[in-house]
Amino acid sequence: MLKTNREKIVMQSVQGEIHSPIVSLNPYRINRDGIAEILPATGGITYNFKIGDSCMDLVGDHIEPGVSIKNDNANENNALMLLSCIGNEARVVSGDAKGAKGYVTGMHGGIDHVLIYFSEEDMEKMAIGDMILVKAHGQGLKIEGFDDVKCMNIDPNLFEKLGIKQNADGILEVPVVTEIPAYLMGSGVGSSTAFLGDYDIMTGDEEANKEFEIYKLRFGDLVLLRDCDNTNGRQYLKGSVSIGVVVHSDCIKSGHGPGITVILSSKTAKIKGIKTEDANIAYYLGV
Structure with missing residues:
Protein backbone atom coordinates (compact mmCIF):
# COMPACT_ATOMS: atom_id res chain seq x y z
CA MET A 1 0.00 0.00 0.00
CA LEU A 2 1.17 3.53 -0.76
CA LYS A 3 2.32 5.51 2.25
CA THR A 4 0.77 8.93 2.84
CA ASN A 5 0.83 11.65 5.45
CA ARG A 6 -2.83 11.09 6.38
CA GLU A 7 -2.13 11.06 10.12
CA LYS A 8 -0.98 14.69 9.93
CA ILE A 9 -3.97 16.03 8.00
CA VAL A 10 -6.36 18.24 9.95
CA MET A 11 -10.10 17.43 9.95
CA GLN A 12 -12.43 20.42 10.31
CA SER A 13 -16.14 21.13 10.12
CA VAL A 14 -17.64 23.14 7.28
CA GLN A 15 -21.33 23.60 6.74
CA GLY A 16 -23.95 24.64 4.22
CA GLU A 17 -27.65 24.37 3.57
CA ILE A 18 -29.54 22.62 0.80
CA HIS A 19 -29.60 25.30 -1.88
CA SER A 20 -32.69 25.81 -4.00
CA PRO A 21 -32.44 25.78 -7.80
CA ILE A 22 -32.44 29.37 -9.06
CA VAL A 23 -33.83 30.89 -12.26
CA SER A 24 -33.32 34.45 -13.53
CA LEU A 25 -35.98 36.59 -15.21
CA ASN A 26 -34.79 35.10 -18.50
CA PRO A 27 -35.28 31.34 -18.01
CA TYR A 28 -33.69 30.26 -21.30
CA ARG A 29 -30.36 28.48 -21.75
CA ILE A 30 -28.77 28.86 -25.18
CA ASN A 31 -27.41 25.58 -26.53
CA ARG A 32 -24.34 25.16 -28.73
CA ASP A 33 -26.54 25.49 -31.84
CA GLY A 34 -27.93 28.83 -30.71
CA ILE A 35 -31.32 27.44 -29.74
CA ALA A 36 -32.99 28.54 -26.51
CA GLU A 37 -34.06 25.72 -24.17
CA ILE A 38 -35.78 25.51 -20.79
CA LEU A 39 -34.34 22.70 -18.67
CA PRO A 40 -33.78 21.63 -15.06
CA ALA A 41 -30.28 22.62 -13.92
CA THR A 42 -28.24 23.07 -10.74
CA GLY A 43 -29.29 22.96 -7.10
CA GLY A 44 -31.85 21.42 -4.80
CA ILE A 45 -32.36 17.72 -4.24
CA THR A 46 -32.05 15.58 -7.37
CA TYR A 47 -34.03 12.48 -6.51
CA ASN A 48 -33.64 10.25 -9.57
CA PHE A 49 -29.96 10.61 -10.53
CA LYS A 50 -27.07 9.66 -8.24
CA ILE A 51 -23.44 8.59 -8.44
CA GLY A 52 -23.15 5.49 -10.60
CA ASP A 53 -25.93 6.68 -12.96
CA SER A 54 -25.38 8.04 -16.46
CA CYS A 55 -24.42 11.71 -16.53
CA MET A 56 -25.05 11.88 -20.28
CA ASP A 57 -28.44 10.28 -20.91
CA LEU A 58 -30.73 12.73 -19.13
CA VAL A 59 -32.75 15.83 -19.91
CA GLY A 60 -31.08 18.67 -18.03
CA ASP A 61 -28.10 21.03 -17.92
CA HIS A 62 -25.27 20.85 -15.38
CA ILE A 63 -27.37 18.47 -13.28
CA GLU A 64 -25.92 17.79 -9.82
CA PRO A 65 -26.66 14.29 -8.46
CA GLY A 66 -28.07 13.95 -4.96
CA VAL A 67 -28.04 17.01 -2.68
CA SER A 68 -26.52 20.42 -3.46
CA ILE A 69 -25.42 22.63 -0.57
CA LYS A 70 -24.13 26.17 -0.24
CA ASN A 71 -23.41 28.72 2.51
CA ASP A 72 -24.96 32.18 2.15
CA ASN A 73 -21.82 33.77 3.61
CA ALA A 74 -19.40 34.07 0.67
CA ASN A 75 -16.21 33.52 2.68
CA GLU A 76 -17.71 30.59 4.57
CA ASN A 77 -18.84 29.09 1.28
CA ASN A 78 -15.30 29.49 -0.08
CA ALA A 79 -14.12 27.40 2.87
CA LEU A 80 -16.88 24.85 2.24
CA MET A 81 -15.78 24.57 -1.40
CA LEU A 82 -12.04 24.52 -0.67
CA LEU A 83 -11.90 22.20 2.33
CA SER A 84 -14.57 19.65 1.36
CA CYS A 85 -13.11 16.58 -0.31
CA ILE A 86 -14.71 13.80 -2.30
CA GLY A 87 -15.52 10.95 0.08
CA ASN A 88 -15.84 13.15 3.19
CA GLU A 89 -18.60 12.19 5.59
CA ALA A 90 -21.57 14.59 5.58
CA ARG A 91 -24.28 14.70 8.26
CA VAL A 92 -27.67 16.40 8.29
CA VAL A 93 -27.89 18.63 11.37
CA SER A 94 -31.39 20.12 11.00
CA GLY A 95 -34.81 19.13 9.70
CA ASP A 96 -36.67 15.83 9.52
CA ALA A 97 -33.60 13.96 8.22
CA LYS A 98 -31.39 15.11 11.10
CA GLY A 99 -28.66 12.55 11.78
CA ALA A 100 -28.63 11.08 8.25
CA LYS A 101 -25.14 10.53 6.87
CA GLY A 102 -23.79 10.65 3.33
CA TYR A 103 -20.66 11.37 1.32
CA VAL A 104 -19.33 14.37 -0.59
CA THR A 105 -19.23 13.51 -4.31
CA GLY A 106 -17.80 16.70 -5.80
CA MET A 107 -17.48 20.47 -5.88
CA HIS A 108 -19.14 22.42 -8.71
CA GLY A 109 -17.52 25.76 -9.55
CA GLY A 110 -19.45 28.72 -10.89
CA ILE A 111 -22.60 27.93 -8.94
CA ASP A 112 -20.25 27.00 -6.05
CA HIS A 113 -22.12 24.01 -4.70
CA VAL A 114 -20.79 21.06 -2.75
CA LEU A 115 -22.55 17.87 -3.89
CA ILE A 116 -23.48 15.07 -1.51
CA TYR A 117 -24.77 11.52 -1.82
CA PHE A 118 -27.53 10.41 0.54
CA SER A 119 -29.78 7.37 0.39
CA GLU A 120 -33.17 7.77 -1.32
CA GLU A 121 -34.91 7.18 2.00
CA ASP A 122 -33.01 10.02 3.66
CA MET A 123 -33.54 12.42 0.75
CA GLU A 124 -37.31 11.94 1.01
CA LYS A 125 -37.13 13.51 4.49
CA MET A 126 -35.03 16.51 3.40
CA ALA A 127 -36.10 20.02 2.44
CA ILE A 128 -34.55 23.16 0.98
CA GLY A 129 -32.70 24.95 3.79
CA ASP A 130 -31.78 21.89 5.83
CA MET A 131 -28.26 22.29 7.22
CA ILE A 132 -25.55 19.77 6.43
CA LEU A 133 -22.17 19.53 8.16
CA VAL A 134 -19.15 18.13 6.32
CA LYS A 135 -16.17 16.65 8.16
CA ALA A 136 -13.63 18.21 5.80
CA HIS A 137 -10.52 16.07 5.55
CA GLY A 138 -7.98 15.58 2.78
CA GLN A 139 -6.45 18.83 1.58
CA GLY A 140 -2.70 18.53 2.10
CA LEU A 141 -2.59 14.78 1.39
CA LYS A 142 0.81 13.67 0.05
CA ILE A 143 2.11 10.35 -1.23
CA GLU A 144 5.49 9.39 0.20
CA GLY A 145 8.16 9.30 -2.52
CA PHE A 146 5.99 11.13 -5.06
CA ASP A 147 6.79 14.79 -4.51
CA ASP A 148 5.90 15.54 -8.14
Missing part, protein backbone atom coordinates in the same frame (compact mmCIF):
# COMPACT_ATOMS: atom_id res chain seq x y z
CA VAL A 149 2.33 14.22 -7.72
CA LYS A 150 -0.14 16.69 -6.21
CA CYS A 151 -3.11 15.25 -4.32
CA MET A 152 -6.25 17.32 -3.79
CA ASN A 153 -9.97 17.15 -3.12
CA ILE A 154 -10.08 13.53 -1.90
CA ASP A 155 -10.69 11.98 1.51
CA PRO A 156 -7.76 9.80 2.65
CA ASN A 157 -10.09 6.86 3.32
CA LEU A 158 -11.47 6.98 -0.21
CA PHE A 159 -7.98 7.46 -1.64
CA GLU A 160 -6.86 4.21 -0.04
CA LYS A 161 -9.89 2.36 -1.44
CA LEU A 162 -9.01 3.27 -5.03
CA GLY A 163 -6.33 0.58 -5.12
CA ILE A 164 -3.63 2.83 -6.60
CA LYS A 165 -0.37 0.93 -7.06
CA GLN A 166 3.21 1.76 -7.89
CA ASN A 167 4.49 -0.30 -10.82
CA ALA A 168 8.03 -1.53 -11.49
CA ASP A 169 8.86 1.71 -13.31
CA GLY A 170 7.86 3.85 -10.34
CA ILE A 171 4.62 5.02 -11.96
CA LEU A 172 1.31 5.28 -10.11
CA GLU A 173 -1.35 3.07 -11.70
CA VAL A 174 -4.84 4.48 -11.16
CA PRO A 175 -8.14 2.84 -12.20
CA VAL A 176 -10.06 4.96 -14.75
CA VAL A 177 -12.94 4.40 -17.15
CA THR A 178 -11.38 6.40 -20.00
CA GLU A 179 -8.71 8.92 -21.00
CA ILE A 180 -9.57 12.42 -22.22
CA PRO A 181 -7.19 14.54 -24.34
CA ALA A 182 -6.43 18.11 -23.30
CA TYR A 183 -8.10 19.61 -26.38
CA LEU A 184 -11.50 18.47 -25.07
CA MET A 185 -11.20 20.33 -21.76
CA GLY A 186 -13.24 23.52 -21.79
CA SER A 187 -15.02 25.69 -19.23
CA GLY A 188 -12.76 26.23 -16.21
CA VAL A 189 -9.42 26.10 -18.05
CA GLY A 190 -7.21 28.89 -16.74
CA SER A 191 -8.61 28.86 -13.21
CA SER A 192 -6.01 29.87 -10.62
CA THR A 193 -6.39 26.65 -8.63
CA ALA A 194 -7.78 23.14 -9.03
CA PHE A 195 -8.22 22.81 -5.25
CA LEU A 196 -11.85 23.82 -5.56
CA GLY A 197 -14.55 23.46 -8.16
CA ASP A 198 -14.32 21.58 -11.45
CA TYR A 199 -13.82 21.99 -15.17
CA ASP A 200 -15.70 20.56 -18.11
CA ILE A 201 -15.14 18.01 -20.84
CA MET A 202 -16.51 19.59 -24.03
CA THR A 203 -19.08 17.35 -25.71
CA GLY A 204 -19.96 19.26 -28.87
CA ASP A 205 -18.09 16.82 -31.15
CA GLU A 206 -20.01 13.56 -31.61
CA GLU A 207 -17.02 11.69 -33.05
CA ALA A 208 -14.90 12.56 -30.01
CA ASN A 209 -17.74 11.47 -27.73
CA LYS A 210 -17.61 8.06 -29.40
CA GLU A 211 -13.81 7.78 -29.70
CA PHE A 212 -13.21 8.50 -26.01
CA GLU A 213 -16.45 6.85 -24.82
CA ILE A 214 -17.62 10.08 -23.24
CA TYR A 215 -21.21 9.07 -23.96
CA LYS A 216 -20.79 6.22 -21.44
CA LEU A 217 -19.72 8.45 -18.52
CA ARG A 218 -21.48 8.18 -15.17
CA PHE A 219 -21.62 10.46 -12.17
CA GLY A 220 -18.65 9.44 -9.99
CA ASP A 221 -16.49 7.94 -12.75
CA LEU A 222 -12.72 8.34 -12.52
CA VAL A 223 -11.13 9.67 -15.71
CA LEU A 224 -7.58 10.45 -16.82
CA LEU A 225 -6.91 13.85 -18.38
CA ARG A 226 -3.98 13.65 -20.80
CA ASP A 227 -1.58 16.65 -21.06
CA CYS A 228 -3.63 18.48 -18.40
CA ASP A 229 -1.70 20.13 -15.58
CA ASN A 230 -3.75 20.82 -12.45
CA THR A 231 -0.93 21.01 -9.92
CA ASN A 232 -1.67 24.70 -9.43
CA GLY A 233 -4.04 26.31 -11.91
CA ARG A 234 -5.60 24.48 -14.85
CA GLN A 235 -3.55 24.50 -18.03
CA TYR A 236 -2.30 22.50 -21.00
CA LEU A 237 1.15 21.00 -20.44
CA LYS A 238 2.47 18.30 -22.73
CA GLY A 239 3.32 15.14 -20.78
CA SER A 240 1.36 16.10 -17.67
CA VAL A 241 -1.38 13.84 -16.31
CA SER A 242 -4.37 14.46 -14.07
CA ILE A 243 -7.02 12.18 -12.57
CA GLY A 244 -10.50 13.49 -11.84
CA VAL A 245 -14.02 12.50 -10.85
CA VAL A 246 -17.18 13.26 -12.86
CA VAL A 247 -19.26 15.50 -10.59
CA HIS A 248 -22.06 16.99 -12.74
CA SER A 249 -23.90 16.08 -15.92
CA ASP A 250 -23.45 16.92 -19.57
CA CYS A 251 -24.41 20.44 -20.64
CA ILE A 252 -26.00 22.06 -23.66
CA LYS A 253 -23.78 25.16 -23.75
CA SER A 254 -20.73 25.61 -25.98
CA GLY A 255 -17.49 24.81 -24.16
CA HIS A 256 -19.27 22.79 -21.49
CA GLY A 257 -19.97 19.15 -20.62
CA PRO A 258 -19.51 16.73 -17.71
CA GLY A 259 -17.68 18.44 -14.84
CA ILE A 260 -14.42 17.01 -13.51
CA THR A 261 -13.08 17.64 -10.01
CA VAL A 262 -9.38 16.75 -10.02
CA ILE A 263 -7.92 14.50 -7.31
CA LEU A 264 -4.36 13.86 -8.61
CA SER A 265 -2.05 15.75 -10.94
CA SER A 266 1.57 15.57 -12.07
CA LYS A 267 3.56 17.78 -14.43
CA THR A 268 5.42 14.62 -15.44
CA ALA A 269 4.13 11.23 -16.57
CA LYS A 270 4.14 9.80 -13.04
CA ILE A 271 0.52 8.65 -13.37
CA LYS A 272 -0.86 5.91 -15.61
CA GLY A 273 -4.51 5.05 -16.12
CA ILE A 274 -5.61 1.43 -15.91
CA LYS A 275 -8.94 1.01 -17.68
CA THR A 276 -11.36 -0.46 -15.14
CA GLU A 277 -15.12 -0.82 -15.62
CA ASP A 278 -15.89 -0.25 -11.92
CA ALA A 279 -13.72 2.86 -11.55
CA ASN A 280 -16.49 4.88 -9.93
CA ILE A 281 -16.68 6.33 -6.42
CA ALA A 282 -20.08 4.68 -5.88
CA TYR A 283 -18.29 1.32 -6.10
CA TYR A 284 -15.44 2.35 -3.78
CA LEU A 285 -17.82 3.92 -1.24
CA GLY A 286 -20.05 0.86 -1.30
CA VAL A 287 -23.24 2.73 -2.17
